[in-house]
Amino acid sequence: MGLGRFGRSICKELYHLGHEVLVVDMNEDKVNYMSDYCTHAAIANASDEKALKSLGVRNFDYAIVAIGDNIQASILCTLLLKELGVKEVWVKARDTKHQKVLEKIGADRIIHPEKDMGVRIARQLNSNRVIDF
Numbered sequence: 597m598g599l600g601r602f603g604r605s606i607c608k609e610l611y612h613l614g615h616e617v618l619v620v621d622m623n624e625d626k627v628n629y630m631s632d633y634c635t636h637a638a639i640a641n642a643s644d645e646k647a648l649k650s651l652g653v654r655n656f657d658y659a660i661v662a663i664g665d666n667i668q669a670s671i672l673c674t675l676l677l678k679e680l681g682v683k684e685v686w687v688k689a690r691d692t693k694h695q696k697v698l699e700k701i702g703a704d705r706i707i708h709p710e711k712d713m714g715v716r717i718a719r720q721l722n723s724n725r726v727i728d729f
């Protein structure tokens with residue numbers, strides 16, 4: 597849900613790895629661009645219950661909510677996906693407040709892309725130094 601850089605990157609990689617991937621975004625150009633890198637593509641409002649139902653999202657094992665700027669849409673979308681029965685809903689959070697709300701409404705994993713990547717890089721640097729030593 598949401599085709600910013602983060603959502604696009606996840607979608608392309610999952611598709612490349614052979615998974616069935618449905619992408620949803622309100623922006624027609626973004627959806628059209630991604631149609632070569634996914635199995636199903638839909639122009640829709642991801643915080644609209646009817647739209648999510650008609651796309652059959654409950655049949656998917658995982659959902660990734662990659663809507664960053666529009667926190668309200670991100671929260672509503674997460675809530676609906678959980679209510680519709682998606683077992684694993686992973687959500688990109690913009691800040692700590694956003695994270696707290698996502699925790700309360702049942703997001704299964706909360707991702708802070710820049711922060712998480714920063715930690716990974718620091719750990720890699722640290723392990724390289726240990727090996728060098």
Ligand code: ATP
Nearest residue numbers: 598599600601602621622623641642664665666669
């Ligand atoms: P990134 O940092 O990953 O590039 P971003 O944090 O800037 O992304 P946004 O631009 O807020 O993310 O949103 C990502 C995408 O989500 C955009 O393509 C936008 O069109 C889409 N989007 C926002 N709200 C909705 C919504 N309610 N339904 C569907 N798509 C949405």
